[in-house]
Amino acid sequence: MSLDLAAPRRAEAMTSQPSEIEVSGITHRYQTGRGEVLALRNINLSIAPGRFVGLVGPSGCGKSSLLMMMAGLVKPSEGNITVRGSPINGPAPDRIGVVFQEASLLPWRTAQENVAFPLKLRGVKRAEREAKAEELLHLVGLKGFEKRHPHELSGGMKQRVAIARGFCQDPPVLLMDEPFAALDEQTRMTLGDELLRIWEQHRKTVVxxxxGLTEAVYLCDEVIVLSGRPGEVLARIEIDLPRPRTWEMMATEHFGRLREQIWSLIRRQS
Known part of the structure; x- marks a missing residue:
C-alpha cells in the first residue's frame, strides 16, 4: 500500500463547521475522605458533526468523567455542555447514545429484547421496536442470534448487542467509554472494523x-489528549489517514509517527 500523507499535525478548532458537541469551561471537583479532588480544569472543546473523535490520557485524568458529563449522567462543577445547541442537563437518549465498557445487558432478556428495551421504555409499539432491534442486530453481525440470552453470547457478541442498543433510538451522537477494553486483541480489532463499517453508513458523531493508542489512531479522525489530573486539553491530533482504514496501515511509518506523537504527550505526564 502506498500512502501519500502529510506530516502529523495538531488539529485546530473547526471554525468552518458547525458544532455538534460544545464543551465550555468544564471544571469538575469531587469529595473524598481525604478532601476535595480537582478532576478536570477548564475543558473547552468543539466537535463537528460526523467526526469520530478519540479521547485519551493518563489513567485517572478524567476522560471517562468528561464523557459521562457529555452523556448527562454526571453534572460538572462548573461549565456547560450542549449538543446541537441544546444544553445537556441530564440523559438525552434522543440525542445521545452511550456504550459502556461493560455491556450491562439484562440477563433475563434476549439480545433482541435488550436492544429494544429503550424503545419499550418510550412506549414504542412492540412490532415496531422488535423490527428495529432485529435490523440493528443484523447490522452488527448478529443475524440468527436475536433470541439468544446474554449467557449464550461471547464477550464480543455482548458488546455488539450493546452497540446496537446505543443506535436503537437513532441519536446523532454516540459516546463510547472503552467499549472493547475487556476483550482480547483479535476481538477488539474485529469489532473496531465492525464499528467503522457501521459508522461509515450512518456518520454519527462518535466520542x-x-x-489503546493504536486503537485510537486506527479508528479516529482526531484524538484529543488530556493531561494528568487535573485533566486539561494538551493537544488535538488530526489523524490524516485515508478512509476506509485497513490493518495494513498500522505497519506504515506515518501510522507509527502519529501513535508516537500521542504517546510522547502522555508519557510526559507520568
Missing part, C-alpha cells in the same frame, strides 16, 4: 474513550 470514543480508550487507553
Amino acid at each position: 470514543f474513550v480508550t487507553h
Whole structure:
C-alpha cells in the first residue's frame, strides 16, 4: 500500500463547521475522605458533526468523567455542555447514545429484547421496536442470534448487542467509554472494523474513550489528549489517514509517527 500523507499535525478548532458537541469551561471537583479532588480544569472543546473523535490520557485524568458529563449522567462543577445547541442537563437518549465498557445487558432478556428495551421504555409499539432491534442486530453481525440470552453470547457478541442498543433510538451522537477494553486483541480489532463499517453508513458523531493508542489512531479522525489530573486539553491530533482504514496501515511509518506523537504527550505526564 502506498500512502501519500502529510506530516502529523495538531488539529485546530473547526471554525468552518458547525458544532455538534460544545464543551465550555468544564471544571469538575469531587469529595473524598481525604478532601476535595480537582478532576478536570477548564475543558473547552468543539466537535463537528460526523467526526469520530478519540479521547485519551493518563489513567485517572478524567476522560471517562468528561464523557459521562457529555452523556448527562454526571453534572460538572462548573461549565456547560450542549449538543446541537441544546444544553445537556441530564440523559438525552434522543440525542445521545452511550456504550459502556461493560455491556450491562439484562440477563433475563434476549439480545433482541435488550436492544429494544429503550424503545419499550418510550412506549414504542412492540412490532415496531422488535423490527428495529432485529435490523440493528443484523447490522452488527448478529443475524440468527436475536433470541439468544446474554449467557449464550461471547464477550464480543455482548458488546455488539450493546452497540446496537446505543443506535436503537437513532441519536446523532454516540459516546463510547472503552467499549472493547475487556476483550482480547483479535476481538477488539474485529469489532473496531465492525464499528467503522457501521459508522461509515450512518456518520454519527462518535466520542470514543480508550487507553489503546493504536486503537485510537486506527479508528479516529482526531484524538484529543488530556493531561494528568487535573485533566486539561494538551493537544488535538488530526489523524490524516485515508478512509476506509485497513490493518495494513498500522505497519506504515506515518501510522507509527502519529501513535508516537500521542504517546510522547502522555508519557510526559507520568
